[in-house]
Structure formats: structure tokens, C-alpha cells
Amino acid sequence: MTPRPPPTPEARRREGLLIGRLLGTLTTATFAGMALWFLHLGVYVGHARSGREIVLSGPAATALNVFLLGIAGLPLALWARNGRQAAWWATGCVTVAAVALISSLRLG
Numbered sequence: 001m002t003p004r005p006p007p008t009p010e011a012r013r014r015e016g017l018l019i020g021r022l023l024g025t026l027t028t029a030t031f032a033g034m035a036l037w038f039l040h041l042g043v044y045v046g047h048a049r050s051g052r053e054i055v056l057s058g059p060a061a062t063a064l065n066v067f068l069l070g071i072a073g074l075p076l077a078l079w080a081r082n083g084r085q086a087a088w089w090a091t092g093c094v095t096v097a098a099v100a101l102i103s104s105l106r107l108g
Contacts, residue, residue, distance in 0.1 A: 017078070024075030031072035039065040063104035070097030 007015075038044050044061040046054040056064060073093040080086035 021078045024078045028072050028075050032069055035065045035068035035072060039069075058107075060104050060107040063100045063107055067097045067100035067104060070094070070100060 039062065042057060042061060044054075044056040044064045048054055070093050073096075074090055077086040077089040077093075080089055
């Protein structure tokens with residue numbers, strides 16, 4: 001029985017990238033699911049540095065949950081085929097998040 005040849009550097013890089021992509025997708029699913037659930041309920045629940053709980057409702061909560069959805073989409077840029085596609089995706093996510101955050105601050 002012949003031993004298997006060691007993996008090439010390209011194969012190692014692809015394997016590492018796949019693990020990063022899967023972890024990014026899991027992170028996106030977690031945060032997007034939380035934001036969608038809060039969006040459905042019409043509230044936002046968070047914690048301040050002091051340990052106090054922050055509860056928002058109404059339009060401010062909706063805007064903050066859209067902000068969370070925008071930020072949650074960032075790790076999906078790892079699935080882009082090249083750097084330009086990843087940059088466009090990340091720019092779109094950050095733009096959505098920035099607009100939602102600014103409107104949340106003005107509404108709340």
C-alpha cells in the first residue's frame with residue numbers, strides 16, 4: 001500500500017478557505033436569524049456596557065434590526081469569486097447598515 005502524498009499548498013489554502021467560509025455562513029445565519037426574529041416581533045433587545053438591558057420598539061427598533069441584517073451579511077463576501085465581487089458585496093452591506101443606523105439614531 002502506497003502512502004498518500006502530502007497535500008499541496010493550494011489544497012491546504014482551499015481547505016482553510018472553506019472552513020472560514022462555513023464559519024462565516026454560520027455567523028451570518030445566527031445574526032440574521034436573530035435580527036429577523038426581532039424584526040418580526042417589532043422590538044430590539046440589547047445590553048449596555050453597564051449591564052443594563054436596552055429595549056427599543058417601533059421604527060427605531062426596525063431600523064436597528066435592518067442595521068443588524070446589513071452587518072450580518074458581511075461574512076458572505078467570503079463566497080465571492082474575486083476581490084471585486086467581495087468589495088461590492090461588502091460595500092452594499094455597509095451602506096445598508098449605515099443608512100439604517102443613521103435612521104435608527106434619528107428615530108430613537
